[in-house]
Amino acid sequence: MTRHGSRLRTALTVLIAWGALVAPGLAGSPAAAGTSAAPRYGPVMRVASGVTYREFSVAGSQGTARGHLLTVDLRDRRVSLDLLHPGAVGARAPLSRLADARGAVGGVNGDFFNISETQHPGVEPTFAAVGPAVAAGRVWKAAVPDGQRFGPALPPGTTTEDVLGMGADRRVRLGRLALRGTVTTRLGRLRLRGLNQYALPVGGVGAFTPAWGSVSRVRAVCGTDTDRAAPCSTDTHEVTVLRGRVARTAGAPGSGPVARDTVVLVGREAGAQALRALRIGDRIGVRYGLATGAPVPYRFAVGGFPVLRNGVPLDGLDDRTAAIRSAAGADAAGRLVQLLALDGTVEHRPGLTIAELARLMRVLGSENAINLDGGGSSTLALREPGASGVTVRNHPSGGVERLIPEGIGVFALG
Known part of the structure:
Protein backbone atom coordinates (compact mmCIF):
# COMPACT_ATOMS: atom_id res chain seq x y z
CA MET A 1 0.00 0.00 0.00
CA THR A 2 1.50 3.30 -1.12
CA ARG A 3 0.62 6.77 0.15
CA HIS A 4 -0.30 9.27 -2.61
CA GLY A 5 0.99 12.55 -1.22
CA SER A 6 1.85 13.29 2.39
CA ARG A 7 -1.72 13.90 3.60
CA LEU A 8 -3.93 12.65 0.80
CA ARG A 9 -4.07 9.13 2.22
CA THR A 10 -4.49 7.48 -1.17
CA ALA A 11 -3.66 3.80 -0.99
CA LEU A 12 -2.35 2.12 -4.11
CA THR A 13 -2.87 -1.56 -3.44
CA VAL A 14 -2.76 -3.99 -6.31
CA LEU A 15 -3.84 -7.55 -5.62
CA ILE A 16 -4.49 -10.46 -7.90
CA ALA A 17 -5.55 -14.04 -7.46
CA TRP A 18 -3.69 -16.24 -9.90
CA GLY A 19 -6.05 -18.81 -11.38
CA ALA A 20 -5.14 -22.47 -11.28
CA LEU A 21 -3.49 -23.63 -14.47
CA LEU A 179 -11.63 -1.20 -8.34
CA ARG A 180 -11.93 -1.00 -4.55
CA GLY A 181 -11.98 2.48 -3.08
CA THR A 182 -13.64 4.91 -0.69
CA VAL A 183 -14.01 8.65 -0.21
CA THR A 184 -14.20 9.48 3.49
CA THR A 185 -15.92 12.77 4.39
CA ARG A 186 -17.38 14.46 7.48
CA LEU A 187 -20.76 13.08 6.34
CA GLY A 188 -19.62 9.49 5.99
CA ARG A 189 -18.07 7.27 3.34
CA LEU A 190 -18.75 7.15 -0.38
CA ARG A 191 -17.88 4.24 -2.60
CA LEU A 192 -15.36 5.12 -5.29
CA ARG A 193 -16.65 3.87 -8.65
CA GLY A 194 -13.98 5.09 -11.05
CA LEU A 195 -10.27 5.77 -11.37
CA ASN A 196 -8.72 7.60 -14.34
CA GLN A 197 -11.34 6.21 -16.72
CA TYR A 198 -13.25 7.81 -19.59
CA ALA A 199 -16.68 6.64 -18.37
CA LEU A 200 -18.14 6.49 -14.85
CA PRO A 201 -21.03 4.26 -13.76
CA VAL A 202 -24.37 6.02 -13.49
CA GLY A 203 -24.73 7.52 -10.00
CA GLY A 204 -21.02 7.07 -9.25
CA VAL A 205 -18.04 9.08 -8.06
CA GLY A 206 -14.69 8.76 -9.83
CA ALA A 207 -11.18 9.91 -8.98
CA PHE A 208 -8.72 11.50 -11.40
CA THR A 209 -5.06 11.64 -10.36
CA PRO A 210 -2.06 13.38 -11.97
CA ALA A 211 -1.70 10.26 -14.16
CA TRP A 212 -4.87 11.25 -16.01
CA GLY A 213 -3.20 14.17 -17.79
CA SER A 214 -4.76 17.42 -18.96
CA VAL A 215 -7.59 16.22 -21.18
CA SER A 216 -11.18 17.18 -20.30
CA ARG A 217 -13.04 15.03 -17.78
CA VAL A 218 -16.46 15.73 -19.34
CA ARG A 219 -16.55 12.41 -21.23
CA ALA A 220 -16.63 10.59 -17.88
CA VAL A 221 -20.27 11.60 -17.34
CA CYS A 222 -21.50 10.70 -20.85
CA GLY A 223 -23.40 7.54 -21.79
CA THR A 224 -24.81 4.98 -19.38
CA ASP A 225 -23.74 1.58 -18.07
CA THR A 226 -25.52 -0.08 -20.99
CA ASP A 227 -25.41 2.54 -23.76
CA ARG A 228 -22.18 4.27 -24.69
CA ALA A 229 -24.02 6.69 -27.01
CA ALA A 230 -26.57 7.90 -24.44
CA PRO A 231 -26.51 11.66 -23.75
CA CYS A 232 -24.14 13.18 -21.25
CA SER A 233 -25.52 13.64 -17.75
CA THR A 234 -26.57 17.16 -16.77
CA ASP A 235 -26.51 16.29 -13.05
CA THR A 236 -22.79 16.51 -12.28
CA HIS A 237 -20.37 17.97 -9.74
CA GLU A 238 -16.59 18.16 -9.35
CA VAL A 239 -14.46 18.55 -6.22
CA THR A 240 -10.71 19.20 -6.18
CA VAL A 241 -8.94 17.70 -3.16
CA LEU A 242 -5.50 19.15 -2.37
CA ARG A 243 -3.43 17.51 0.35
CA GLY A 244 -6.48 15.96 1.92
CA ARG A 245 -8.80 18.99 1.94
CA VAL A 246 -11.44 20.33 -0.45
CA ALA A 247 -9.77 23.15 -2.38
CA ARG A 248 -12.34 23.87 -5.13
CA THR A 249 -15.78 22.83 -6.29
CA ALA A 250 -17.53 23.15 -9.65
CA GLY A 251 -20.88 22.24 -11.14
CA ALA A 252 -19.37 20.35 -14.09
CA PRO A 253 -16.22 18.36 -14.86
CA GLY A 254 -13.27 20.47 -15.92
CA SER A 255 -10.01 20.03 -17.79
CA GLY A 256 -6.34 20.80 -17.35
CA PRO A 257 -3.63 18.87 -15.52
CA VAL A 258 -4.23 17.43 -12.07
CA ALA A 259 -1.54 18.87 -9.82
CA ARG A 260 0.76 16.88 -7.57
CA ASP A 261 -0.79 15.91 -4.21
CA THR A 262 -4.20 16.46 -5.80
CA VAL A 263 -7.14 14.23 -6.66
CA VAL A 264 -10.16 15.50 -8.61
CA LEU A 265 -13.47 13.81 -7.74
CA VAL A 266 -16.21 13.79 -10.38
CA GLY A 267 -19.75 12.69 -9.56
CA ARG A 268 -22.85 12.10 -11.64
CA GLU A 269 -26.49 11.79 -10.45
CA ALA A 270 -26.41 10.36 -6.89
CA GLY A 271 -22.63 10.79 -6.85
CA ALA A 272 -22.98 14.46 -7.76
CA GLN A 273 -25.52 14.97 -5.00
CA ALA A 274 -23.11 13.52 -2.43
CA LEU A 275 -20.24 15.74 -3.61
CA ARG A 276 -22.40 18.88 -3.47
CA ALA A 277 -22.65 18.45 0.29
CA LEU A 278 -18.89 19.03 0.67
CA ARG A 279 -17.51 22.46 1.52
CA ILE A 280 -14.20 24.23 0.93
CA GLY A 281 -11.75 23.17 3.64
CA ASP A 282 -13.48 19.87 4.46
CA ARG A 283 -11.06 17.07 5.22
CA ILE A 284 -11.29 14.27 2.65
CA GLY A 285 -9.64 10.87 2.55
CA VAL A 286 -9.38 9.08 -0.80
CA ARG A 287 -8.28 5.46 -0.91
CA TYR A 288 -8.23 3.11 -3.88
CA GLY A 289 -6.74 -0.05 -5.25
CA LEU A 290 -7.29 -2.82 -7.78
CA ALA A 291 -7.98 -6.17 -6.19
CA THR A 292 -9.09 -9.74 -6.79
CA GLY A 293 -8.59 -11.12 -3.31
Whole structure:
Protein backbone atom coordinates (compact mmCIF):
# COMPACT_ATOMS: atom_id res chain seq x y z
CA MET A 1 0.00 0.00 0.00
CA THR A 2 1.50 3.30 -1.12
CA ARG A 3 0.62 6.77 0.15
CA HIS A 4 -0.30 9.27 -2.61
CA GLY A 5 0.99 12.55 -1.22
CA SER A 6 1.85 13.29 2.39
CA ARG A 7 -1.72 13.90 3.60
CA LEU A 8 -3.93 12.65 0.80
CA ARG A 9 -4.07 9.13 2.22
CA THR A 10 -4.49 7.48 -1.17
CA ALA A 11 -3.66 3.80 -0.99
CA LEU A 12 -2.35 2.12 -4.11
CA THR A 13 -2.87 -1.56 -3.44
CA VAL A 14 -2.76 -3.99 -6.31
CA LEU A 15 -3.84 -7.55 -5.62
CA ILE A 16 -4.49 -10.46 -7.90
CA ALA A 17 -5.55 -14.04 -7.46
CA TRP A 18 -3.69 -16.24 -9.90
CA GLY A 19 -6.05 -18.81 -11.38
CA ALA A 20 -5.14 -22.47 -11.28
CA LEU A 21 -3.49 -23.63 -14.47
CA VAL A 22 -3.57 -27.05 -16.03
CA ALA A 23 -0.39 -28.91 -16.90
CA PRO A 24 1.08 -28.35 -20.37
CA GLY A 25 -0.85 -30.20 -23.03
CA LEU A 26 -0.35 -30.52 -26.76
CA ALA A 27 0.98 -27.04 -27.43
CA GLY A 28 1.98 -26.73 -31.03
CA SER A 29 -0.35 -29.49 -32.20
CA PRO A 30 -2.78 -28.15 -34.85
CA ALA A 31 -5.13 -31.09 -34.37
CA ALA A 32 -5.33 -30.52 -30.64
CA ALA A 33 -6.04 -26.82 -31.14
CA GLY A 34 -8.74 -27.40 -33.74
CA THR A 35 -6.96 -25.70 -36.63
CA SER A 36 -7.04 -27.08 -40.16
CA ALA A 37 -3.42 -26.24 -40.98
CA ALA A 38 -0.21 -25.53 -39.11
CA PRO A 39 1.45 -22.11 -39.47
CA ARG A 40 4.34 -21.80 -41.89
CA TYR A 41 7.22 -20.13 -40.09
CA GLY A 42 10.01 -17.88 -41.28
CA PRO A 43 13.49 -17.86 -39.73
CA VAL A 44 13.95 -16.99 -36.05
CA MET A 45 15.65 -13.70 -35.20
CA ARG A 46 17.31 -13.25 -31.82
CA VAL A 47 16.30 -9.78 -30.64
CA ALA A 48 17.97 -9.93 -27.22
CA SER A 49 18.70 -12.42 -24.50
CA GLY A 50 15.44 -14.31 -23.97
CA VAL A 51 13.60 -12.52 -26.81
CA THR A 52 13.06 -13.89 -30.33
CA TYR A 53 11.01 -12.85 -33.35
CA ARG A 54 9.61 -14.68 -36.34
CA GLU A 55 7.05 -14.22 -39.08
CA PHE A 56 4.52 -16.85 -40.05
CA SER A 57 1.53 -17.38 -42.29
CA VAL A 58 -1.58 -19.42 -41.49
CA ALA A 59 -4.72 -20.35 -43.40
CA GLY A 60 -7.89 -18.71 -42.09
CA SER A 61 -11.51 -19.08 -43.09
CA GLN A 62 -11.29 -16.02 -45.34
CA GLY A 63 -7.76 -16.36 -46.70
CA THR A 64 -4.16 -16.59 -45.62
CA ALA A 65 -3.14 -14.40 -42.69
CA ARG A 66 0.41 -13.28 -42.04
CA GLY A 67 1.53 -12.88 -38.44
CA HIS A 68 4.43 -11.40 -36.50
CA LEU A 69 5.41 -13.02 -33.20
CA LEU A 70 7.63 -11.92 -30.32
CA THR A 71 8.44 -14.72 -27.86
CA VAL A 72 9.68 -13.66 -24.43
CA ASP A 73 11.31 -16.15 -22.05
CA LEU A 74 10.84 -14.83 -18.50
CA ARG A 75 13.02 -17.63 -17.14
CA ASP A 76 15.83 -15.33 -18.24
CA ARG A 77 16.15 -12.81 -15.39
CA ARG A 78 17.45 -10.19 -17.81
CA VAL A 79 14.05 -9.97 -19.51
CA SER A 80 10.86 -8.31 -18.26
CA LEU A 81 7.52 -6.83 -19.35
CA ASP A 82 5.87 -3.53 -18.49
CA LEU A 83 3.16 -1.17 -19.68
CA LEU A 84 4.13 1.31 -22.37
CA HIS A 85 2.26 4.61 -22.12
CA PRO A 86 2.79 8.26 -23.16
CA GLY A 87 2.84 9.60 -19.59
CA ALA A 88 -0.90 10.25 -19.25
CA VAL A 89 -3.93 7.96 -19.33
CA GLY A 90 -5.81 10.25 -21.69
CA ALA A 91 -2.95 10.75 -24.16
CA ARG A 92 -1.63 8.61 -27.03
CA ALA A 93 1.40 8.12 -29.26
CA PRO A 94 2.71 5.59 -31.82
CA LEU A 95 3.91 2.29 -30.37
CA SER A 96 7.40 2.82 -31.79
CA ARG A 97 7.70 6.15 -29.97
CA LEU A 98 6.45 4.63 -26.71
CA ALA A 99 8.97 1.79 -27.00
CA ASP A 100 11.92 4.04 -27.83
CA ALA A 101 11.09 6.46 -25.02
CA ARG A 102 11.39 3.61 -22.51
CA GLY A 103 14.29 1.78 -24.16
CA ALA A 104 12.19 -1.31 -24.89
CA VAL A 105 13.55 -3.93 -27.30
CA GLY A 106 10.07 -4.68 -28.59
CA GLY A 107 6.38 -4.46 -27.98
CA VAL A 108 2.83 -4.79 -29.21
CA ASN A 109 -0.19 -2.50 -28.94
CA GLY A 110 -2.47 -2.85 -25.91
CA ASP A 111 -6.14 -2.67 -24.99
CA PHE A 112 -9.06 -1.21 -26.95
CA PHE A 113 -9.56 2.50 -26.32
CA ASN A 114 -11.99 5.38 -26.64
CA ILE A 115 -11.06 6.27 -30.18
CA SER A 116 -13.75 8.89 -30.98
CA GLU A 117 -16.68 10.88 -29.59
CA THR A 118 -18.90 11.26 -32.66
CA GLN A 119 -21.85 10.14 -30.52
CA HIS A 120 -21.31 13.13 -28.18
CA PRO A 121 -20.78 16.22 -30.38
CA GLY A 122 -18.55 18.81 -28.79
CA VAL A 123 -17.13 16.45 -26.17
CA GLU A 124 -13.35 16.13 -26.27
CA PRO A 125 -12.28 12.49 -26.73
CA THR A 126 -9.90 11.14 -24.11
CA PHE A 127 -8.31 8.21 -25.99
CA ALA A 128 -8.09 6.29 -22.71
CA ALA A 129 -8.04 2.49 -22.68
CA VAL A 130 -11.08 0.42 -21.75
CA GLY A 131 -9.70 -1.90 -19.08
CA PRO A 132 -7.52 -1.72 -15.97
CA ALA A 133 -3.79 -1.14 -16.19
CA VAL A 134 -0.80 -1.44 -13.88
CA ALA A 135 2.56 0.11 -14.77
CA ALA A 136 5.80 -0.56 -12.88
CA GLY A 137 3.78 -1.96 -9.98
CA ARG A 138 1.56 1.11 -9.65
CA VAL A 139 -2.13 1.52 -10.35
CA TRP A 140 -2.60 3.34 -13.67
CA LYS A 141 -6.36 3.12 -14.22
CA ALA A 142 -9.52 1.07 -13.65
CA ALA A 143 -12.08 -0.34 -16.09
CA VAL A 144 -15.09 1.41 -17.60
CA PRO A 145 -18.54 -0.26 -17.33
CA ASP A 146 -19.04 -3.14 -19.77
CA GLY A 147 -21.61 -1.16 -21.76
CA GLN A 148 -19.16 1.72 -22.30
CA ARG A 149 -16.40 -0.31 -23.95
CA PHE A 150 -15.13 -0.11 -27.51
CA GLY A 151 -14.32 -3.23 -29.54
CA PRO A 152 -16.01 -6.51 -30.46
CA ALA A 153 -18.63 -8.07 -28.20
CA LEU A 154 -17.32 -9.60 -24.99
CA PRO A 155 -17.45 -13.41 -24.80
CA PRO A 156 -19.90 -14.74 -22.19
CA GLY A 157 -18.51 -14.57 -18.66
CA THR A 158 -15.90 -11.92 -19.38
CA THR A 159 -15.82 -8.25 -18.37
CA THR A 160 -13.85 -5.07 -18.94
CA GLU A 161 -11.96 -5.93 -15.72
CA ASP A 162 -10.15 -8.89 -17.34
CA VAL A 163 -6.38 -8.51 -17.77
CA LEU A 164 -3.21 -10.35 -18.63
CA GLY A 165 -0.30 -9.40 -16.42
CA MET A 166 3.02 -10.26 -14.84
CA GLY A 167 3.21 -10.60 -11.08
CA ALA A 168 6.07 -10.04 -8.68
CA ASP A 169 6.84 -13.74 -9.21
CA ARG A 170 7.57 -12.95 -12.90
CA ARG A 171 4.77 -15.25 -14.04
CA VAL A 172 2.17 -14.13 -16.58
CA ARG A 173 -1.44 -15.27 -16.20
CA LEU A 174 -4.99 -14.14 -16.73
CA GLY A 175 -6.68 -12.20 -13.95
CA ARG A 176 -9.40 -9.73 -13.14
CA LEU A 177 -8.80 -6.36 -11.49
CA ALA A 178 -11.76 -4.68 -9.79
CA LEU A 179 -11.63 -1.20 -8.34
CA ARG A 180 -11.93 -1.00 -4.55
CA GLY A 181 -11.98 2.48 -3.08
CA THR A 182 -13.64 4.91 -0.69
CA VAL A 183 -14.01 8.65 -0.21
CA THR A 184 -14.20 9.48 3.49
CA THR A 185 -15.92 12.77 4.39
CA ARG A 186 -17.38 14.46 7.48
CA LEU A 187 -20.76 13.08 6.34
CA GLY A 188 -19.62 9.49 5.99
CA ARG A 189 -18.07 7.27 3.34
CA LEU A 190 -18.75 7.15 -0.38
CA ARG A 191 -17.88 4.24 -2.60
CA LEU A 192 -15.36 5.12 -5.29
CA ARG A 193 -16.65 3.87 -8.65
CA GLY A 194 -13.98 5.09 -11.05
CA LEU A 195 -10.27 5.77 -11.37
CA ASN A 196 -8.72 7.60 -14.34
CA GLN A 197 -11.34 6.21 -16.72
CA TYR A 198 -13.25 7.81 -19.59
CA ALA A 199 -16.68 6.64 -18.37
CA LEU A 200 -18.14 6.49 -14.85
CA PRO A 201 -21.03 4.26 -13.76
CA VAL A 202 -24.37 6.02 -13.49
CA GLY A 203 -24.73 7.52 -10.00
CA GLY A 204 -21.02 7.07 -9.25
CA VAL A 205 -18.04 9.08 -8.06
CA GLY A 206 -14.69 8.76 -9.83
CA ALA A 207 -11.18 9.91 -8.98
CA PHE A 208 -8.72 11.50 -11.40
CA THR A 209 -5.06 11.64 -10.36
CA PRO A 210 -2.06 13.38 -11.97
CA ALA A 211 -1.70 10.26 -14.16
CA TRP A 212 -4.87 11.25 -16.01
CA GLY A 213 -3.20 14.17 -17.79
CA SER A 214 -4.76 17.42 -18.96
CA VAL A 215 -7.59 16.22 -21.18
CA SER A 216 -11.18 17.18 -20.30
CA ARG A 217 -13.04 15.03 -17.78
CA VAL A 218 -16.46 15.73 -19.34
CA ARG A 219 -16.55 12.41 -21.23
CA ALA A 220 -16.63 10.59 -17.88
CA VAL A 221 -20.27 11.60 -17.34
CA CYS A 222 -21.50 10.70 -20.85
CA GLY A 223 -23.40 7.54 -21.79
CA THR A 224 -24.81 4.98 -19.38
CA ASP A 225 -23.74 1.58 -18.07
CA THR A 226 -25.52 -0.08 -20.99
CA ASP A 227 -25.41 2.54 -23.76
CA ARG A 228 -22.18 4.27 -24.69
CA ALA A 229 -24.02 6.69 -27.01
CA ALA A 230 -26.57 7.90 -24.44
CA PRO A 231 -26.51 11.66 -23.75
CA CYS A 232 -24.14 13.18 -21.25
CA SER A 233 -25.52 13.64 -17.75
CA THR A 234 -26.57 17.16 -16.77
CA ASP A 235 -26.51 16.29 -13.05
CA THR A 236 -22.79 16.51 -12.28
CA HIS A 237 -20.37 17.97 -9.74
CA GLU A 238 -16.59 18.16 -9.35
CA VAL A 239 -14.46 18.55 -6.22
CA THR A 240 -10.71 19.20 -6.18
CA VAL A 241 -8.94 17.70 -3.16
CA LEU A 242 -5.50 19.15 -2.37
CA ARG A 243 -3.43 17.51 0.35
CA GLY A 244 -6.48 15.96 1.92
CA ARG A 245 -8.80 18.99 1.94
CA VAL A 246 -11.44 20.33 -0.45
CA ALA A 247 -9.77 23.15 -2.38
CA ARG A 248 -12.34 23.87 -5.13
CA THR A 249 -15.78 22.83 -6.29
CA ALA A 250 -17.53 23.15 -9.65
CA GLY A 251 -20.88 22.24 -11.14
CA ALA A 252 -19.37 20.35 -14.09
CA PRO A 253 -16.22 18.36 -14.86
CA GLY A 254 -13.27 20.47 -15.92
CA SER A 255 -10.01 20.03 -17.79
CA GLY A 256 -6.34 20.80 -17.35
CA PRO A 257 -3.63 18.87 -15.52
CA VAL A 258 -4.23 17.43 -12.07
CA ALA A 259 -1.54 18.87 -9.82
CA ARG A 260 0.76 16.88 -7.57
CA ASP A 261 -0.79 15.91 -4.21
CA THR A 262 -4.20 16.46 -5.80
CA VAL A 263 -7.14 14.23 -6.66
CA VAL A 264 -10.16 15.50 -8.61
CA LEU A 265 -13.47 13.81 -7.74
CA VAL A 266 -16.21 13.79 -10.38
CA GLY A 267 -19.75 12.69 -9.56
CA ARG A 268 -22.85 12.10 -11.64
CA GLU A 269 -26.49 11.79 -10.45
CA ALA A 270 -26.41 10.36 -6.89
CA GLY A 271 -22.63 10.79 -6.85
CA ALA A 272 -22.98 14.46 -7.76
CA GLN A 273 -25.52 14.97 -5.00
CA ALA A 274 -23.11 13.52 -2.43
CA LEU A 275 -20.24 15.74 -3.61
CA ARG A 276 -22.40 18.88 -3.47
CA ALA A 277 -22.65 18.45 0.29
CA LEU A 278 -18.89 19.03 0.67
CA ARG A 279 -17.51 22.46 1.52
CA ILE A 280 -14.20 24.23 0.93
CA GLY A 281 -11.75 23.17 3.64
CA ASP A 282 -13.48 19.87 4.46
CA ARG A 283 -11.06 17.07 5.22
CA ILE A 284 -11.29 14.27 2.65
CA GLY A 285 -9.64 10.87 2.55
CA VAL A 286 -9.38 9.08 -0.80
CA ARG A 287 -8.28 5.46 -0.91
CA TYR A 288 -8.23 3.11 -3.88
CA GLY A 289 -6.74 -0.05 -5.25
CA LEU A 290 -7.29 -2.82 -7.78
CA ALA A 291 -7.98 -6.17 -6.19
CA THR A 292 -9.09 -9.74 -6.79
CA GLY A 293 -8.59 -11.12 -3.31
CA ALA A 294 -5.06 -12.57 -3.14
CA PRO A 295 -2.01 -10.59 -1.91
CA VAL A 296 0.16 -11.11 -4.99
CA PRO A 297 1.04 -7.73 -6.49
CA TYR A 298 0.97 -7.11 -10.19
CA ARG A 299 4.09 -5.56 -11.59
CA PHE A 300 2.38 -5.05 -14.94
CA ALA A 301 -1.14 -5.60 -16.29
CA VAL A 302 -3.00 -4.70 -19.46
CA GLY A 303 -6.68 -4.99 -20.32
CA GLY A 304 -8.18 -7.19 -23.01
CA PHE A 305 -10.74 -9.98 -23.14
CA PRO A 306 -9.72 -13.63 -22.69
CA VAL A 307 -9.92 -15.90 -25.72
CA LEU A 308 -8.00 -18.89 -24.35
CA ARG A 309 -8.06 -20.23 -20.80
CA ASN A 310 -6.23 -23.35 -19.61
CA GLY A 311 -5.59 -24.30 -23.22
CA VAL A 312 -9.26 -24.16 -24.23
CA PRO A 313 -10.86 -21.41 -26.37
CA LEU A 314 -13.69 -19.66 -24.52
CA ASP A 315 -17.26 -20.45 -25.47
CA GLY A 316 -19.05 -17.91 -27.64
CA LEU A 317 -16.04 -16.55 -29.53
CA ASP A 318 -16.96 -14.92 -32.84
CA ASP A 319 -16.20 -17.37 -35.67
CA ARG A 320 -17.55 -15.25 -38.55
CA THR A 321 -15.97 -11.80 -38.52
CA ALA A 322 -12.36 -11.79 -39.65
CA ALA A 323 -10.08 -8.81 -38.98
CA ILE A 324 -6.51 -7.77 -38.32
CA ARG A 325 -5.84 -8.63 -34.68
CA SER A 326 -3.28 -8.48 -31.87
CA ALA A 327 -3.00 -10.86 -28.93
CA ALA A 328 -0.86 -11.72 -25.92
CA GLY A 329 -0.56 -15.07 -24.18
CA ALA A 330 1.61 -17.28 -22.02
CA ASP A 331 2.32 -20.95 -21.48
CA ALA A 332 0.99 -22.97 -18.52
CA ALA A 333 3.91 -21.94 -16.31
CA GLY A 334 3.48 -18.26 -17.17
CA ARG A 335 7.12 -18.03 -18.18
CA LEU A 336 7.02 -18.17 -21.98
CA VAL A 337 5.09 -15.21 -23.40
CA GLN A 338 3.76 -14.78 -26.94
CA LEU A 339 3.01 -11.31 -28.36
CA LEU A 340 1.32 -11.32 -31.76
CA ALA A 341 0.13 -8.85 -34.39
CA LEU A 342 -1.29 -9.72 -37.80
CA ASP A 343 -0.22 -8.02 -40.99
CA GLY A 344 -2.56 -5.44 -42.51
CA THR A 345 -1.38 -5.49 -46.12
CA VAL A 346 -4.09 -5.70 -48.77
CA GLU A 347 -3.50 -9.38 -49.55
CA HIS A 348 -3.71 -10.33 -45.86
CA ARG A 349 -6.29 -7.81 -44.68
CA PRO A 350 -9.13 -10.34 -44.13
CA GLY A 351 -7.18 -11.52 -41.08
CA LEU A 352 -8.65 -14.04 -38.65
CA THR A 353 -11.82 -14.44 -36.61
CA ILE A 354 -11.51 -14.27 -32.84
CA ALA A 355 -12.16 -18.01 -32.64
CA GLU A 356 -9.34 -18.61 -35.13
CA LEU A 357 -7.09 -16.29 -33.14
CA ALA A 358 -7.69 -18.32 -29.98
CA ARG A 359 -6.82 -21.57 -31.74
CA LEU A 360 -3.73 -19.98 -33.27
CA MET A 361 -2.47 -18.78 -29.89
CA ARG A 362 -2.81 -22.35 -28.62
CA VAL A 363 -0.77 -23.64 -31.56
CA LEU A 364 1.90 -21.00 -30.89
CA GLY A 365 2.30 -22.25 -27.32
CA SER A 366 -0.14 -20.23 -25.20
CA GLU A 367 -2.32 -21.82 -22.54
CA ASN A 368 -3.91 -18.48 -21.65
CA ALA A 369 -4.36 -15.51 -23.98
CA ILE A 370 -6.23 -12.25 -24.46
CA ASN A 371 -7.41 -10.40 -27.54
CA LEU A 372 -5.98 -6.89 -27.75
CA ASP A 373 -7.06 -3.94 -29.89
CA GLY A 374 -7.00 -4.75 -33.60
CA GLY A 375 -7.57 -3.19 -37.01
CA GLY A 376 -5.48 -0.07 -37.48
CA SER A 377 -4.14 -0.36 -33.93
CA SER A 378 -2.45 -3.74 -34.49
CA THR A 379 1.26 -2.98 -34.33
CA LEU A 380 4.34 -5.02 -33.44
CA ALA A 381 7.76 -3.40 -33.22
CA LEU A 382 11.24 -4.58 -32.27
CA ARG A 383 14.78 -3.26 -32.04
CA GLU A 384 17.17 -5.28 -34.12
CA PRO A 385 20.59 -6.00 -32.58
CA GLY A 386 22.80 -2.94 -32.99
CA ALA A 387 19.95 -0.62 -33.97
CA SER A 388 19.31 2.63 -32.14
CA GLY A 389 15.52 2.28 -32.11
CA VAL A 390 12.66 -0.06 -32.89
CA THR A 391 11.11 -0.66 -36.29
CA VAL A 392 7.53 -1.69 -36.97
CA ARG A 393 7.53 -5.22 -38.36
CA ASN A 394 3.91 -5.63 -39.43
CA HIS A 395 2.04 -3.39 -41.84
CA PRO A 396 -0.68 -1.51 -39.93
CA SER A 397 -3.93 -1.71 -41.89
CA GLY A 398 -4.23 2.09 -41.99
CA GLY A 399 -0.90 2.41 -43.76
CA VAL A 400 0.78 4.20 -40.84
CA GLU A 401 1.07 3.63 -37.10
CA ARG A 402 -2.04 4.59 -35.20
CA LEU A 403 -1.66 6.71 -32.08
CA ILE A 404 -2.47 4.48 -29.09
CA PRO A 405 -2.73 5.04 -25.30
CA GLU A 406 -0.77 1.96 -24.18
CA GLY A 407 1.13 -1.11 -25.23
CA ILE A 408 3.03 -4.09 -23.87
CA GLY A 409 6.76 -3.41 -23.70
CA VAL A 410 9.56 -5.99 -23.69
CA PHE A 411 12.73 -5.02 -21.84
CA ALA A 412 16.07 -6.84 -21.91
CA LEU A 413 19.54 -6.17 -20.55
CA GLY A 414 21.49 -8.12 -23.11
